[in-house]
Amino acid sequence: MGAVAVKTTLSESELIHRILAGERELYYDLIAPYERMVYVSAMSLLHNEAEAEDCAQDAFLKAFCHLPEFKGESKFGSWLVRIALNEAKMKLRKTRADLYDSLDNAVDGEDDEYIPQTLGDWREIPSEALERKEVKELLQKAVAKLSERYRLVFVLREVQNLGVATTAQILGVSEAVVKTRLVRARLQMKDMLAPAFKNGRLFSRHPFKKGKNPWL
Amino acid sequence: MAMTCKDVWREVSNYIDNTISPEMRHELELHLSYCRHCTAIIDGVRNVVVLVADGRLFSLPVGFSARLRARLNKELLS
Numbered sequence: 001m002g003a004v005a006v007k008t009t010l011s012e013s014e015l016i017h018r019i020l021a022g023e024r025e026l027y028y029d030l031i032a033p034y035e036r037m038v039y040v041s042a043m044s045l046l047h048n049e050a051e052a053e054d055c056a057q058d059a060f061l062k063a064f065c066h067l068p069e070f071k072g073e074s075k076f077g078s079w080l081v082r083i084a085l086n087e088a089k090m091k092l093r094k095t096r097a098d099l100y101d102s103l104d105n106a107v108d109g110e111d112d113e114y115i116p117q118t119l120g121d122w123r124e125i126p127s128e129a130l131e132r133k134e135v136k137e138l139l140q141k142a143v144a145k146l147s148e149r150y151r152l153v154f155v156l157r158e159v160q161n162l163g164v165a166t167t168a169q170i171l172g173v174s175e176a177v178v179k180t181r182l183v184r185a186r187l188q189m190k191d192m193l194a195p196a197f198k199n200g201r202l203f204s205r206h207p208f209k210k211g212k213n214p215w216l
Numbered sequence: 217m218a219m220t221c222k223d224v225w226r227e228v229s230n231y232i233d234n235t236i237s238p239e240m241r242h243e244l245e246l247h248l249s250y251c252r253h254c255t256a257i258i259d260g261v262r263n264v265v266v267l268v269a270d271g272r273l274f275s276l277p278v279g280f281s282a283r284l285r286a287r288l289n290k291e292l293l294s
Binding site (some may be wrong): 001022025027028032033036039040043056057060061064077082102115116135136139140143154158159161179182183186188190191193194197 | 225
């Protein structure tokens, strides 16, 4: 029986049932749809591809050990993300105790009004922007600069496209807090990125002809 | 009462995500019609949302799946 045939015929709950009954070889089919989700979650805290990959693997193994405890109250994906985030936090504590403390205690008054900068219009984005390595790195660096509370909400909502309720459940905060943090994170991201995109400055090494590109 | 800039910033997400009441949308767009600062902010945030939602931003490292399978096989099946 091929893996593809299994995937198309077995639902998630059937897969879990059969894995728990001893068919360990089906475990990869169960988690395959969540590879990116788990990796990105780890990446959102670790900011390092190799560490995030190790962390994702450890999280999947841990999830296997705890599979009997998965009761289906939350979605399987949310459950995996929670495990991945915990795993990443544990790694941070082990390897960067000082840094982690400072991140965790970073106070920037959640209730205060965030005043977005209004310098520089940033009307349109080139759709091919993300094919460029420097744009990708710029975005990843900006995400990394957000403080942890905003970064986690931002990554779960924007990168992973999870709903407000699911994000709130994973992080153990209220939906109102998720919404407030998302606004703050988006505005901060905008402020960090707008200057780089303004006037196509980012693309100055490969100037385009004026008039051909709407963002110039 | 007309919306202030601060009111607009608070609603920025709801506006972009389209989870805003028609009345609020109307008020907000009225504000945008004369405030280019807020217009620039909304445009910028929308660009962030579009760029970040692109799957290419945090794509899996090459060979990720193969290495994961190998590790699972080693630890779970042997």
